[in-house]
Amino acid sequence: MPSWTDSLRFAFQPVVNLTTGGVAGLEILARPETGDILAEARRDPELDGRLAVSAVRAAARHETLLPLYVNVFAGTLADLGGLTSLHDAVREAGRLPWEVTVDICPPYTHVPQRALLEAVHAVREQGFRICADGIGDGDVPLRLLTDMAPDLVKLDAALLARPAAVRAMRTLCDELGALLSVEGVETELQCGAALAAGAQLAQGELFAPPARLPAADVYVPPRSPGLVAVPRSGPSVREFVRPAALLPATASAGQVRALLTGSPEVSGVLLVDRAGVPVRSVHRSRFLLSMSGRYGHALYADRPAAKLGDTPRTVGIDATAWEVLDVVAVGGRDRTSDDVAVVDRHGRCVGVVRLADLVRALAESRVEEAAGLNPLTRLPGSDAITGEVDRRIAAGRVFALSWLDVDHFKQVNDGAGFAAGDELIRAVGRALQQAAVGATRVGHIGGDDFLVLTDPEGLDPLASSVLDAPWSAGGRPVTLSLATVLCAPGSVMDHRDAAAGLAPLKKAAKALRGASWVLGRAGLSGFEIRRGAEDASAPAGLAVAEPGGG
Structure with missing residues (x-):
């Protein structure tokens, strides 16, 4: 049957x-x-x-x-x-x-x-x-x-x-x-x-x-430049994992040689114990060179391949590409082309990463990042900030998006000259960069406008660093305006929603006298005046809190 x-x-x-x-x-x-x-x-x-x-x-x-x-x-x-x-x-x-x-x-x-x-x-x-x-x-x-x-x-x-x-x-x-x-x-x-x-x-x-x-x-379609924004911490090693060629730790040199000669695309072999933990790393070129030398096959063919291997270089599956480069940088130069084993939380091998893949991706990310920098301040533009906003929204994180600019900047340029105006913008950019700690991101979106993305706890130190400083251009005193929208998880759908919530706050901040800071919350009406004095031009229809309101 x-x-x-x-x-x-x-x-x-x-x-x-x-x-x-x-x-x-x-x-x-x-x-x-x-x-x-x-x-x-x-x-x-x-x-x-x-x-x-x-x-x-x-x-x-x-x-x-x-x-x-x-x-x-x-x-x-x-x-x-x-x-x-x-x-x-x-x-x-x-x-x-x-x-x-x-x-x-x-x-x-x-x-x-x-x-x-x-x-x-x-x-x-x-x-x-x-x-x-x-x-x-x-x-x-x-x-x-x-x-x-x-x-x-x-x-x-x-x-x-x-x-x-x-x-x-x-x-x-x-x-x-x-x-x-x-x-x-x-x-x-x-x-x-x-x-x-x-x-x-x-x-x-x-x-x-x-x-x-x-x-x-x-067939894999060419990747469009800038299609996926790369976090400043570096892309995850997960994106670069290739299949590993694995053999038991007890494998003979002859078994490794048979695998390598039959698979020209394999750059190295990992010898793993019974639990799948890498114990030795066999590099293709060095291994075959040893085997092809005089008496090499006779000397090594039946001996354990581990004798011709090295201590494996390993990284966790949650590592970034930069952390892999740190691992590669430790040790002799003769091992820079070795595959790096990627292991799970149990230490078991899940694959390998190749240095060439990492270098190419990091180089591309730096080129794209450089292309988006403002030539005056060398700060990234709005795309870098809005991309990070979308990532934090997707991750369900609370964040604060702030807009900062120079008050009456056209008068600064007209009175002190464009060179003094440019120097003022560069100085503000430097102050923001120096105040940016942890997960804070600073962008220069053109003219005298800056975007700042930070965690809520980073707001007060950042505001103090730029609003309390004595600014001037060509000997003329200058003040800054800051507007912030706090975004709780679920309060905005994407960066466009966050920017829309920031727009009326910017208008309210500009209506105040002196250095000003206005803070609002996405999805809620009203705002708090953290710095600055009200005048008759304050926006109508918005609840205004006293300075220092929480």
Whole structure:
């Protein structure tokens, strides 16, 4: 009698790193030639489990070194309580469990949540990584998603039409320590939307369709300059993680040589212990040079490869690109080209980063940043500040956005000359930079106008530093006006809302005599006068508090 496996084939679809353009892994997709075995597997957990095992064996036949993504229905996990047979199949294929991500697929309706969470814990304890699949188009409850604490969240591409939802999911992923991926990407427009919303990974027909053989190359659209604003603290190392070539710590030099000669794209091999923790790093060029020397093969082939390796350089998954450069900078120059191992909170290897990827990205961010600097003050323009405003809104952070300018600046230029006016603007810019501490960002948006983004606790020191200083231009005394809008989580939708809330406060500040500071709260009417004296031109219809009001 024919077996169900006789008509079953598997296809491979790359999961692409949107930052490096490299393949981060392969999702294994069942492709039955007859019948609907997936519908049967949804109803039969044992069958679904056998499909997962068959998928791993199919990948092993192609000897791919890439991480694998294996689909399993949520009901299967809850019913089986784990995937022991999959764990055994992975070991038999010569792979390590942490190289395999279990994509948990909907439906979740009627799946016992406690049993599912216990199974997820068991699978994670076996060493597998966890992916929540079908988010946005499936039925996974948000509370269950957070309780699962997946390593990866896959969104349906249809959600890209709602960028606020994707940005919110990126924020949730950051809190959970997960990566965000979009599946089903078919157009360059969707790819750009995924990047702009903060997705780190993607897959779909645009990059490479599912194929019987693992794809060696994928198409990634050119990245538009400035598409994704880079925080000053540096991009996260998560954006640059490449698959690692892993072998057990007990591997012989001959095994490492076979891997390297058969995979020219591999720049090095990490030797890991049974828990997946890197113990030695084998650099391709140095290793092959040792093996190709006189008597090299005879001396080393059967000896442990660890003898020809170095202490691995490691960074945590939450590190920034700058922190990776700090790790690379420590040690001899002969190791600057070594891959840096990226490890999770358990110390297990999740991939590697290459120095070239980091340098390229950081150089591009500096070029873009320099292009946006105001030539007079060398401060960034409004785009840098508004981009950071949007990030803080997405992160649910309270912040204060302030506008500052010189009172009657045209009269300053007319009376003291433009050179004195320019020098005054440069001095104000320097004072703001010196007062900017912690998360404070200062921008020069043109003329005598400045934007300042800070946490609420940084407002008073910043205001004092610029409003209490004796300003002058060409011997003429000058005063400044400051307007601030405090934005609590949920009070504004984006930077445009924040700017709209700032506009009437600016007008109110300019209506006061002397150095002035007006503070309001987004979504609420009225304002507080922190500095300055009222006069008859104060805006009508606004409640005015006494100076020093909290």
